Amino acid sequence: MRRHPSPQDERRPGERHVPAWKPIAGALTSGLLVLAALVLVADRFGVPVAVFTWDGSALGDLPWYSGSISLLNGMVWAAAAGLSLLVAWLSPQDRTRLGALALFTGVLATDDALQLHVFAGPDNGIPQSWFVALYAVAGALLLLLFLCGGRPGATAAFLLGFALLGVSAAFDEVAESEVSIVEDGTKLLGAITWLAVPVIVAGRLRPARYLPGPPADRPAPGSALEREHQQA
Numbered sequence: 665m666r667r668h669p670s671p672q673d674e675r676r677p678g679e680r681h682v683p684a685w686k687p688i689a690g691a692l693t694s695g696l697l698v699l700a701a702l703v704l705v706a707d708r709f710g711v712p713v714a715v716f717t718w719d720g721s722a723l724g725d726l727p728w729y730s731g732s733i734s735l736l737n738g739m740v741w742a743a744a745a746g747l748s749l750l751v752a753w754l755s756p757q758d759r760t761r762l763g764a765l766a767l768f769t770g771v772l773a774t775d776d777a778l779q780l781h782v783f784a785g786p787d788n789g790i791p792q793s794w795f796v797a798l799y800a801v802a803g804a805l806l807l808l809l810f811l812c813g814g815r816p817g818a819t820a821a822f823l824l825g826f827a828l829l830g831v832s833a834a835f836d837e838v839a840e841s842e843v844s845i846v847e848d849g850t851k852l853l854g855a856i857t858w859l860a861v862p863v864i865v866a867g868r869l870r871p872a873r874y875l876p877g878p879p880a881d882r883p884a885p886g887s888a889l890e891r892e893h894q895q896a
Contacts, residue, residue, distance in 0.1 A: 733848050734776060740855040741773035744862070751862040751869075758818075758865050761809045765822075765861060768802055772855075796833050803829070817864045821857055828854030 706713045715723065720731065745766045752762035775781055781795035803826055810819040832851035 733852060737848070737852050737855055738773050738776040740852070740859055741769045741776060744855065744859040745770040745773060747859065747862040747866075751866045755865060755869055758815070761806075761814055761818075762862055762865065764806050764809060765858070768806055769855075769858060772799070793837070796837065800830075800833070815865060815868060817868075818861045821860045821864055825854040825857035825861070828857060 702716050703713060706716060720726070724730075748762045748766035748769065752759045752766060755762070775795070778784060781792050785795055786792055807822065807826055810822045814822070828850045832847050832854060835847040835850070
Protein backbone atom coordinates (compact mmCIF):
# COMPACT_ATOMS: atom_id res chain seq x y z
CA MET A 665 0.00 0.00 0.00
CA ARG A 666 1.42 3.34 -1.08
CA ARG A 667 2.10 5.78 1.74
CA HIS A 668 1.25 9.45 1.15
CA PRO A 669 4.13 11.78 1.94
CA SER A 670 3.81 13.66 5.20
CA PRO A 671 4.78 17.32 5.65
CA GLN A 672 7.97 16.11 7.33
CA ASP A 673 8.86 14.13 4.18
CA GLU A 674 8.45 17.24 2.02
CA ARG A 675 10.75 19.34 4.16
CA ARG A 676 13.86 20.38 2.27
CA PRO A 677 17.36 19.91 3.70
CA GLY A 678 18.22 22.67 6.16
CA GLU A 679 14.62 23.83 6.47
CA ARG A 680 13.57 24.64 10.04
CA HIS A 681 10.25 23.44 11.36
CA VAL A 682 8.40 25.85 13.68
CA PRO A 683 5.84 24.11 15.92
CA ALA A 684 2.35 25.49 15.42
CA TRP A 685 1.92 26.27 19.12
CA LYS A 686 4.71 28.86 19.09
CA PRO A 687 3.11 31.45 16.77
CA ILE A 688 -0.28 30.79 18.40
CA ALA A 689 1.18 31.37 21.85
CA GLY A 690 3.01 34.45 20.62
CA ALA A 691 -0.17 35.92 19.11
CA LEU A 692 -2.23 35.30 22.25
CA THR A 693 0.51 36.68 24.51
CA SER A 694 0.74 39.84 22.40
CA GLY A 695 -3.03 40.30 22.57
CA LEU A 696 -3.11 39.81 26.34
CA LEU A 697 -0.32 42.35 26.79
CA VAL A 698 -2.26 44.89 24.72
CA LEU A 699 -5.39 44.32 26.82
CA ALA A 700 -3.43 44.62 30.06
CA ALA A 701 -1.85 47.86 28.86
CA LEU A 702 -5.31 49.15 27.90
CA VAL A 703 -6.64 48.56 31.42
CA LEU A 704 -3.62 50.31 32.96
CA VAL A 705 -3.91 53.32 30.63
CA ALA A 706 -7.65 53.63 31.29
CA ASP A 707 -6.96 53.62 35.02
CA ARG A 708 -4.14 56.14 34.60
CA PHE A 709 -6.39 58.60 32.75
CA GLY A 710 -9.40 57.87 34.93
CA VAL A 711 -11.73 56.96 32.05
CA PRO A 712 -13.87 53.87 31.40
CA VAL A 713 -12.31 51.06 29.37
CA ALA A 714 -15.18 51.53 26.89
CA VAL A 715 -13.53 54.78 25.77
CA PHE A 716 -10.79 52.63 24.25
CA THR A 717 -12.85 49.65 23.08
CA TRP A 718 -15.94 51.28 21.54
CA ASP A 719 -16.02 52.81 18.07
CA GLY A 720 -15.79 56.58 17.84
CA SER A 721 -19.19 56.80 16.12
CA ALA A 722 -20.78 54.95 19.07
CA LEU A 723 -19.11 57.18 21.65
CA GLY A 724 -20.09 60.34 19.81
CA ASP A 725 -23.60 59.19 18.95
CA LEU A 726 -22.86 59.65 15.24
CA PRO A 727 -24.26 57.79 12.20
CA TRP A 728 -22.69 54.38 11.63
CA TYR A 729 -21.04 55.52 8.40
CA SER A 730 -19.18 58.41 10.03
CA GLY A 731 -15.50 58.40 9.09
CA SER A 732 -15.92 55.38 6.81
CA ILE A 733 -13.27 56.51 4.31
CA SER A 734 -10.82 57.20 7.12
CA LEU A 735 -11.46 53.73 8.53
CA LEU A 736 -11.03 52.18 5.08
CA ASN A 737 -7.75 54.05 4.69
CA GLY A 738 -6.48 52.62 7.98
CA MET A 739 -7.49 49.12 6.89
CA VAL A 740 -5.56 49.52 3.63
CA TRP A 741 -2.48 50.77 5.51
CA ALA A 742 -2.65 47.77 7.85
CA ALA A 743 -3.11 45.35 4.93
CA ALA A 744 -0.13 46.88 3.12
CA ALA A 745 2.02 46.55 6.25
CA GLY A 746 1.09 42.91 6.85
CA LEU A 747 1.45 41.86 3.22
CA SER A 748 4.78 43.67 2.91
CA LEU A 749 6.10 41.78 5.94
CA LEU A 750 4.99 38.45 4.48
CA VAL A 751 6.53 39.05 1.06
CA ALA A 752 9.70 40.45 2.67
CA TRP A 753 10.06 37.15 4.54
CA LEU A 754 9.57 35.19 1.29
CA SER A 755 11.94 37.27 -0.83
CA PRO A 756 15.40 38.01 0.61
CA GLN A 757 16.13 40.15 -2.44
CA ASP A 758 13.35 42.58 -1.45
CA ARG A 759 13.55 42.19 2.32
CA THR A 760 15.04 45.58 3.19
CA ARG A 761 12.71 47.60 0.97
CA LEU A 762 9.53 45.74 1.90
CA GLY A 763 10.49 45.61 5.57
CA ALA A 764 10.89 49.39 5.57
CA LEU A 765 7.60 49.77 3.70
CA ALA A 766 5.88 47.56 6.28
CA LEU A 767 7.24 49.70 9.12
CA PHE A 768 6.24 52.96 7.45
CA THR A 769 2.73 51.86 6.51
CA GLY A 770 2.30 50.42 10.00
CA VAL A 771 3.11 53.84 11.46
CA LEU A 772 0.67 55.48 9.04
CA ALA A 773 -2.02 52.96 10.00
CA THR A 774 -1.49 53.82 13.68
CA ASP A 775 -1.61 57.54 12.92
CA ASP A 776 -4.83 57.22 10.94
CA ALA A 777 -6.47 55.03 13.58
CA LEU A 778 -5.55 57.24 16.54
CA GLN A 779 -5.43 60.60 14.73
CA LEU A 780 -1.97 61.26 16.11
CA HIS A 781 -1.11 64.15 13.78
CA VAL A 782 -4.54 65.77 14.18
CA PHE A 783 -5.19 65.58 17.92
CA ALA A 784 -2.61 63.67 19.99
CA GLY A 785 0.40 65.56 18.64
CA PRO A 786 -0.96 69.13 18.76
CA ASP A 787 -2.55 68.50 22.17
CA ASN A 788 0.91 67.63 23.48
CA GLY A 789 2.84 70.44 21.84
CA ILE A 790 3.85 68.69 18.60
CA PRO A 791 2.62 70.65 15.55
CA GLN A 792 0.93 68.79 12.74
CA SER A 793 3.51 70.17 10.30
CA TRP A 794 6.21 68.19 12.12
CA PHE A 795 4.40 64.96 11.36
CA VAL A 796 4.07 65.93 7.70
CA ALA A 797 7.77 66.78 7.47
CA LEU A 798 8.80 63.55 9.20
CA TYR A 799 6.62 61.43 6.92
CA ALA A 800 7.92 63.28 3.85
CA VAL A 801 11.54 62.57 4.81
CA ALA A 802 10.78 58.92 5.62
CA GLY A 803 8.92 58.52 2.32
CA ALA A 804 11.79 60.10 0.38
CA LEU A 805 14.32 57.73 2.00
CA LEU A 806 12.06 54.80 1.20
CA LEU A 807 11.80 56.00 -2.39
CA LEU A 808 15.61 55.96 -2.63
CA LEU A 809 15.61 52.34 -1.47
CA PHE A 810 13.22 51.41 -4.27
CA LEU A 811 15.11 53.42 -6.88
CA CYS A 812 18.39 51.74 -5.89
CA GLY A 813 17.81 48.16 -6.94
CA GLY A 814 14.07 47.74 -6.57
CA ARG A 815 12.00 45.79 -9.07
CA PRO A 816 10.78 48.13 -11.86
CA GLY A 817 7.06 47.41 -11.43
CA ALA A 818 7.15 47.74 -7.65
CA THR A 819 9.20 50.93 -7.89
CA ALA A 820 6.71 52.45 -10.34
CA ALA A 821 3.81 51.61 -8.00
CA PHE A 822 5.63 53.09 -5.03
CA LEU A 823 6.47 56.25 -6.96
CA LEU A 824 2.84 56.73 -8.06
CA GLY A 825 1.59 56.18 -4.50
CA PHE A 826 4.19 58.61 -3.17
CA ALA A 827 3.00 61.28 -5.61
CA LEU A 828 -0.66 60.76 -4.66
CA LEU A 829 0.17 60.98 -0.96
CA GLY A 830 2.15 64.15 -1.63
CA VAL A 831 -0.91 65.72 -3.25
CA SER A 832 -2.98 64.70 -0.21
CA ALA A 833 -0.46 66.23 2.21
CA ALA A 834 -0.35 69.47 0.20
CA PHE A 835 -4.15 69.83 0.26
CA ASP A 836 -4.16 69.00 3.96
CA GLU A 837 -1.87 71.96 4.64
CA VAL A 838 -3.35 74.64 2.39
CA ALA A 839 -6.92 73.72 1.38
CA GLU A 840 -10.25 74.23 3.08
CA SER A 841 -12.56 71.46 4.29
CA GLU A 842 -14.77 71.81 1.19
CA VAL A 843 -12.13 70.03 -0.89
CA SER A 844 -11.49 67.26 1.63
CA ILE A 845 -12.61 64.76 -1.03
CA VAL A 846 -9.40 65.61 -2.88
CA GLU A 847 -7.25 65.29 0.24
CA ASP A 848 -8.82 62.07 1.52
CA GLY A 849 -9.41 60.65 -1.95
CA THR A 850 -5.78 60.99 -3.05
CA LYS A 851 -4.63 59.56 0.29
CA LEU A 852 -6.83 56.50 -0.20
CA LEU A 853 -5.61 56.07 -3.78
CA GLY A 854 -2.00 56.40 -2.63
CA ALA A 855 -2.49 53.80 0.10
CA ILE A 856 -4.13 51.36 -2.33
CA THR A 857 -1.29 51.89 -4.81
CA TRP A 858 1.26 51.08 -2.10
CA LEU A 859 -0.75 47.96 -1.29
CA ALA A 860 0.01 46.89 -4.88
CA VAL A 861 3.78 47.04 -4.22
CA PRO A 862 4.09 43.73 -2.28
CA VAL A 863 1.51 42.17 -4.61
CA ILE A 864 3.72 42.98 -7.61
CA VAL A 865 6.79 41.54 -5.87
CA ALA A 866 4.89 38.41 -4.85
CA GLY A 867 3.82 37.91 -8.46
CA ARG A 868 7.48 37.77 -9.50
CA LEU A 869 8.44 35.05 -7.03
CA ARG A 870 8.88 31.44 -8.14
CA PRO A 871 6.33 29.36 -6.22
CA ALA A 872 8.45 26.24 -6.66
CA ARG A 873 11.21 27.83 -4.65
CA TYR A 874 9.04 28.21 -1.57
CA LEU A 875 6.30 25.60 -1.86
CA PRO A 876 6.67 21.80 -1.75
CA GLY A 877 6.51 20.11 -5.10
CA PRO A 878 8.23 17.60 -7.38
CA PRO A 879 11.89 18.49 -7.90
CA ALA A 880 11.34 18.30 -11.65
CA ASP A 881 9.06 21.35 -11.46
CA ARG A 882 11.79 23.54 -10.05
CA PRO A 883 14.20 25.45 -12.31
CA ALA A 884 17.76 24.26 -11.96
CA PRO A 885 20.00 26.54 -9.86
CA GLY A 886 21.84 28.97 -12.10
CA SER A 887 19.58 28.28 -15.09
CA ALA A 888 18.30 31.00 -17.40
CA LEU A 889 14.79 30.59 -15.94
CA GLU A 890 16.04 31.14 -12.41
CA ARG A 891 17.97 34.25 -13.46
CA GLU A 892 14.90 35.58 -15.26
CA HIS A 893 12.80 35.29 -12.10
CA GLN A 894 15.51 36.86 -9.97
CA GLN A 895 15.70 39.88 -12.29
CA ALA A 896 11.91 40.30 -12.77
